[in-house]
Amino acid sequence: MSTSIDNPHFLLRRVHSLLGLIPVGAFLIFHLWENSQSRLGAEHYNEQVVAALKGMNYLPLLEIFVIALPLLFHAGYGLVISAQMRSELLRYRYPRNHLYWMQRISGIGILFFLLLHVGMTRIQGFWDPAVAEDLYTHMQALLSQPWLLGVYVVGLLLSVFHFANGLSSMAIAWGVTTSVRAQRLFGGFCVLFGLLLAALGLHGLMGFLR
Amino acid sequence: MSQPSVIVVGGGLGGLWATVRIADAGFTVTLLSLFEVKRSHSVCAQGGVNAVLDTKGQHDSVRQHIIDTIKGGEYLANQPPVKSMCEDAPGLIRTFERMGVTFSRTPEGLLDQRLFGGVKNKRTCFAGASTGQQLLYGVDQQVRRLESEGRVIKHEWWEFLSLLRDEAGVCRGIVAMDLRSLEVRAFMADAVVMATGGMGQLYAPKTTTSTNSTGAAASRCYQQGAWLANAEFFQFHPTAMIGHDKTRLMSEAARGEGGRIWVPRTPGDRRPPRTIPEVERFYFLEEFFPTYGNTVARDEAARAIWTVTQEMGLGLGGGDRVYLDLTHLDQAFISTRLGAILEIYRKFAGVDPVTEPMEIFPAAHYGMGGLWVDFERAADGGIANGSVRNHATNIPGLYACGECDYAYHGANRLGANSLLSASYSGRVAGESVVSYLKGFAGTRPGVREDLIADEVARQQGLNRAIQEGQGSECPYRIHQDLGALMTAKVGVVRANPQLESALSELRQLAERLDRVDFGAANPWAHQGLVFARQLRDMITLAKVVAQGALARDECRGAHYKPAFALPIPAGTFPGDPAFEAYRARWQENNHQWLKTTIAEHHDDGPRIHYQEVDLSLFPPTDPRDYR
Amino acid sequence: MTEQSIHLRVRRQDRPDSPSYWQEFKLPGHPDHNVVSLLMALREHPVTTTGERVDPVVWDHNCMEEVCGSCAMLINGVPRPSCSALVASLTQPIRLEPLPKFPVVRDLLVDRTRIDEGLKQVKAWVRIDGLWDIHEGAPRIGPNEWAANYLYSRCMSCGCCMAACPQFGPHSDFLGPAPLAQVRLMNAHPTGRYDARERLHAIMGDGGLSDCGQAQNCVRVCPKEIPLTTAIGELGRQTTVQMFKDLFGPS
Ligand SMILES: Cc1cc2nc3c(=O)[nH]c(=O)nc-3n(C[C@H](O)[C@H](O)[C@H](O)COP(=O)(O)OP(=O)(O)OC[C@H]3O[C@@H](n4cnc5c(N)ncnc54)[C@H](O)[C@@H]3O)c2cc1C
Numbered sequence A: 001m002s003t004s005i006d007n008p009h010f011l012l013r014r015v016h017s018l019l020g021l022i023p024v025g026a027f028l029i030f031h032l033w034e035n036s037q038s039r040l041g042a043e044h045y046n047e048q049v050v051a052a053l054k055g056m057n058y059l060p061l062l063e064i065f066v067i068a069l070p071l072l073f074h075a076g077y078g079l080v081i082s083a084q085m086r087s088e089l090l091r092y093r094y095p096r097n098h099l100y101w102m103q104r105i106s107g108i109g110i111l112f113f114l115l116l117h118v119g120m121t122r123i124q125g126f127w128d129p130a131v132a133e134d135l136y137t138h139m140q141a142l143l144s145q146p147w148l149l150g151v152y153v154v155g156l157l158l159s160v161f162h163f164a165n166g167l168s169s170m171a172i173a174w175g176v177t178t179s180v181r182a183q184r185l186f187g188g189f190c191v192l193f194g195l196l197l198a199a200l201g202l203h204g205l206m207g208f209l210r
Numbered sequence B: 001m002s003q004p005s006v007i008v009v010g011g012g013l014g015g016l017w018a019t020v021r022i023a024d025a026g027f028t029v030t031l032l033s034l035f036e037v038k039r040s041h042s043v044c045a046q047g048g049v050n051a052v053l054d055t056k057g058q059h060d061s062v063r064q065h066i067i068d069t070i071k072g073g074e075y076l077a078n079q080p081p082v083k084s085m086c087e088d089a090p091g092l093i094r095t096f097e098r099m100g101v102t103f104s105r106t107p108e109g110l111l112d113q114r115l116f117g118g119v120k121n122k123r124t125c126f127a128g129a130s131t132g133q134q135l136l137y138g139v140d141q142q143v144r145r146l147e148s149e150g151r152v153i154k155h156e157w158w159e160f161l162s163l164l165r166d167e168a169g170v171c172r173g174i175v176a177m178d179l180r181s182l183e184v185r186a187f188m189a190d191a192v193v194m195a196t197g198g199m200g201q202l203y204a205p206k207t208t209t210s211t212n213s214t215g216a217a218a219s220r221c222y223q224q225g226a227w228l229a230n231a232e233f234f235q236f237h238p239t240a241m242i243g244h245d246k247t248r249l250m251s252e253a254a255r256g257e258g259g260r261i262w263v264p265r266t267p268g269d270r271r272p273p274r275t276i277p278e279v280e281r282f283y284f285l286e287e288f289f290p291t292y293g294n295t296v297a298r299d300e301a302a303r304a305i306w307t308v309t310q311e312m313g314l315g316l317g318g319g320d321r322v323y324l325d326l327t328h329l330d331q332a333f334i335s336t337r338l339g340a341i342l343e344i345y346r347k348f349a350g351v352d353p354v355t356e357p358m359e360i361f362p363a364a365h366y367g368m369g370g371l372w373v374d375f376e377r378a379a380d381g382g383i384a385n386g387s388v389r390n391h392a393t394n395i396p397g398l399y400a401c402g403e404c405d406y407a408y409h410g411a412n413r414l415g416a417n418s419l420l421s422a423s424y425s426g427r428v429a430g431e432s433v434v435s436y437l438k439g440f441a442g443t444r445p446g447v448r449e450d451l452i453a454d455e456v457a458r459q460q461g462l463n464r465a466i467q468e469g470q471g472s473e474c475p476y477r478i479h480q481d482l483g484a485l486m487t488a489k490v491g492v493v494r495a496n497p498q499l500e501s502a503l504s505e506l507r508q509l510a511e512r513l514d515r516v517d518f519g520a521a522n523p524w525a526h527q528g529l530v531f532a533r534q535l536r537d538m539i540t541l542a543k544v545v546a547q548g549a550l551a552r553d554e555c556r557g558a559h560y561k562p563a564f565a566l567p568i569p570a571g572t573f574p575g576d577p578a579f580e581a582y583r584a585r586w587q588e589n590n591h592q593w594l595k596t597t598i599a600e601h602h603d604d605g606p607r608i609h610y611q612e613v614d615l616s617l618f619p620p621t622d623p624r625d626y627r
Numbered sequence C: 001m002t003e004q005s006i007h008l009r010v011r012r013q014d015r016p017d018s019p020s021y022w023q024e025f026k027l028p029g030h031p032d033h034n035v036v037s038l039l040m041a042l043r044e045h046p047v048t049t050t051g052e053r054v055d056p057v058v059w060d061h062n063c064m065e066e067v068c069g070s071c072a073m074l075i076n077g078v079p080r081p082s083c084s085a086l087v088a089s090l091t092q093p094i095r096l097e098p099l100p101k102f103p104v105v106r107d108l109l110v111d112r113t114r115i116d117e118g119l120k121q122v123k124a125w126v127r128i129d130g131l132w133d134i135h136e137g138a139p140r141i142g143p144n145e146w147a148a149n150y151l152y153s154r155c156m157s158c159g160c161c162m163a164a165c166p167q168f169g170p171h172s173d174f175l176g177p178a179p180l181a182q183v184r185l186m187n188a189h190p191t192g193r194y195d196a197r198e199r200l201h202a203i204m205g206d207g208g209l210s211d212c213g214q215a216q217n218c219v220r221v222c223p224k225e226i227p228l229t230t231a232i233g234e235l236g237r238q239t240t241v242q243m244f245k246d247l248f249g250p251s
């Protein structure tokens, strides 16, 4: 008998979904909260936030297993999923259809943003100790270039949208919200959540602009 | 070929029940249908299906169901099959229920029942307002299960063209056509079951039936020697909304749930209906039939509407329409009870029947007649279980069930009895076929190859003739003319001179069909060719209807010839001398006409003879009286 | 009822493998025409606006009451049954195209075998022993539960929802929303429940539930207003539970 374990289709998709929330989504919240402390100045940011993190035991392991691999899996499988999309945005002008399309497009957008972003921060930090030393200044330098700032704003908003909308569709996929009413209510909650998260992120970005 | 196999033609309720029953017995079934079986006309039935469950405190009984069916059909139905059908009805409902049919429920979670036309007890099970759809899907799912187990082989988009009979005249297969490639080929089998549904399209567009209910398949069997019985009995549904393409049924449930039929008392009154005061409304069904009122049987209701519009000139705006009014009922109540049918009206007329009375008129709905089928009487007065004779046509090896047979409804069908008869007859036909197959001793010689090849070639020749035809005729226009002719002259009310002229006009229509020209049409999925073939067989069938109607000089059930009417003398009741004299005349008439009409095909037209009806259970002593 | 001219554009295709092309027609019509009755009128006189006599348009129809599901097509770009598409409510020229995602047979006629295959794949039936009476009363089903189930039992396999679903089509093996909704229905039946596990496993495989991306076009276009997305949510819940049973439960 074919059970859901023998055929990985279902489990892969659920793992993809779950990883979107934990740890990737959770990391995003944490990361944006972390960055929002840029508001408190370079010193606080470099010493209280970055250094505190760096002081954690097993940090590389955490980075690999809690951030990099889950994200890579989510992104990789996300590309596979996105390949199945045949959206007809003009024919079906329903909000949900547009969100469906945006979820996939934003995912691909995030992927590009991350390549750039992680490359310019964490990766660059490997051979340029100055970056790792004073991340605040580094970020400040990056973000003072208007085009990069633009990229960051877009990347941030795409990520936040993707996460918030992902939550609402995740709730249906896992069977948390079933009725139309529940889906609408939770959708509203996700909008609020997304707005808050976006505010947090923008707030953090502005912290580097001084 | 060791394991016998069966062909079932038609995937409506009748065909699917037969299929499941035969496959359950271990025989392989080949199922043919013009289209995906779940689109069969059975889905159209809205109202419900009758079965005595007696859950409404009305002391309903199977005996009463039998009597209602027999009386409703004015005694023309053989009584043993009716008895067995009514007795098995509750079991059939329970079986449907097991299949997962979503019958509507009472607050206690039990099957709900409602009132339907022609009876006094709540006896009709229903599934919202889409009962036929739900019943059909129930069996369709079972067939799909059997198909996935390899026990049923479906050929959808194949049309039955003719029977293959061996030298002894036994039916051993069929010739059918792929509706896409137009490939014609033979399918061999040890028994064939016809379940091809009704023939309402003879009256198009004034019919409630689906566009594929042409009756062509039954006509083809008839042309190869099968008998057609009681073809002149055609039920007109009193409440249909008039449309260009089709008249859509307003279910009887609308009357059952309290809908009232009326016209303004003043001819030509054009005021908006809701502004017309009660006293100026003529609730004619309630006045004509005080006991039954708006739930009077269909034929009475149809004729009453005919009288009021044609004879009294009271039709709305002087035309062919009367009101069916629900606006006095509680909105929430009717929305839950009648939601789907009200939606149909809203959808197709663009008006909301909750706030505006509907405009309706009678339309051809159900042919009581069809392929003649046999039965074997059992000692208890019903039919003998598993007899090979049940639902056998006069051609050995050929069975028929569902609306395309003639059994159960006599001269008129009770509302909600035909989903029952289609299901029941499908099961019985299936059982008979199983007995028939088990009865084979050893193997039979195969059918001669040349007979098969000849029939296939003949059918291909018919296709070629149409493809090469020249002239200026269009089959669709001929069909319109056929429908108009049948509606006007072989319709609700009939008279011999018109029937005679109808017969000659039918001959002209057939000649026109010889001159159909499709030009150099693309032969792939050539619907015009398919339709032209069906139309020829429909015209042949229409001749049987008209001929039977012409021959039958009386009024019985749906067949109404005013020139031969025997009305109950007004104001008299059983016991009155005038009434007793009437009863004597009525019995005299029965003596002459209470017989099954049987039509046999001959090249010069149908030959008609009559057969005694089995009246062994309830001899006709009382005329039908709906006052 | 005034006669007026109706302008029609029809995408035609002669064979499954041949290219499609457009033809235009103008015909007189009543405002209470629907698209099927319009095509019926057209087949009596199939002449294009350029005066060319052509084969009548091929399409599928049967009940004319929106219960059989035959007549679905793309009308002005939207998948819907044509028998209930009143001409008066459509902007002209009325564009008719075959129902997308399904292979075209000819003109507006498509092959919807895939719906049937989907129903087989998910075992959309209640397994019963046979068509005989077992002399046992029906199991009770409360009116509320009935009302919820009934909604799904009205699916007429028209395929509109599948045509509108961005995840469904020749490019994917996604079952589509209609067969999924039937799993919801069958799993709710007192006896159908016995096979719920098999059905859930069927929709947890390739082409199953998780290929739905919550685009929710399906529920918008369904002419029968079947709550497909509710079904998808409920199946999400059922499969979640089933997954844990498979992973950790007794086998
Ligand atoms: C609008 C309407 C409402 C109704 N409401 C009710 C109701 O409420 N209660 C009730 O009891 N009855 C009702 N009836 C009557 C009832 O629906 C039918 O009598 C019954 O469904 C007939 O079922 P069937 O199986 O005989 O045929 P159908 O369901 O008509 O099936 C015929 C089958 O035969 C196939 N077929 C036909 N010709 C060929 C061929 N040449 N080759 C291959 N296949 C062929 C078709 O593809 C189809 O599958 C209603 C009828 C109408 C018109």
Ligand code: HEM
Pocket: A028, A031, A032, A035, A063, A067, A068, A114, A117, A118, A121, A122, A125, A135, A139, A152, A155, A156, A159, A201, A202, A204, A205
């Ligand atoms: C609001 C603007 C953002 C700022 C200012 C910002 C800042 C930073 C910084 C400074 C680092 C380097 C950390 C280090 O080297 O230790 C970093 C790493 C990272 N950022 Fe961002 N980030 C932002 C938005 C985002 C977004 C939207 C994402 C998307 C998910 C993201 C994902 C990552 C990832 C994956 C890393 C690498 C983490 C690691 O392994 O340490 N960032 N970010």
Ligand code: HEM
Pocket: A016, A017, A018, A019, A020, A021, A024, A025, A026, A028, A074, A075, A076, A077, A078, A079, A081, A082, A103, A104, A106, A107, A108, A109, A110, A111, A159, A162, A163, A165, A166, A167, A169, A170, A173, C212, C213, C214
């Ligand atoms: C910031 C990092 C990301 C976060 C927080 C995130 C989060 C989520 C969440 C919570 C979901 C919902 C899961 C579900 O519907 O079951 C989701 C879905 C999805 N993600 Fe991501 N994701 C991120 C990055 C990416 C990337 C880089 C891609 C790659 C293209 C991607 C592609 C997708 C796709 C295609 C879906 C849709 C799944 C569906 O709707 O069925 N995501 N994501």
Ligand code: SF4
Pocket: C154, C155, C156, C157, C158, C159, C160, C161, C162, C177, C178, C181, C221, C222, C223, C224, C225, C226, C228
């Ligand atoms: S769910 Fe609706 S749109 Fe889809 S096939 Fe069924 S009836 Fe048609």
Ligand code: F3S
Pocket: C164, C165, C166, C167, C168, C176, C177, C211, C212, C213, C214, C215, C216, C217, C218, C219, C228, C229, C232
């Ligand atoms: S449109 Fe398709 S993606 Fe899901 S919600 Fe409906 S099945």
Ligand code: FES
Pocket: C060, C061, C062, C063, C064, C065, C066, C067, C068, C069, C070, C071, C072, C081, C082, C083, C084
């Ligand atoms: S013809 Fe049946 S749904 Fe339109």
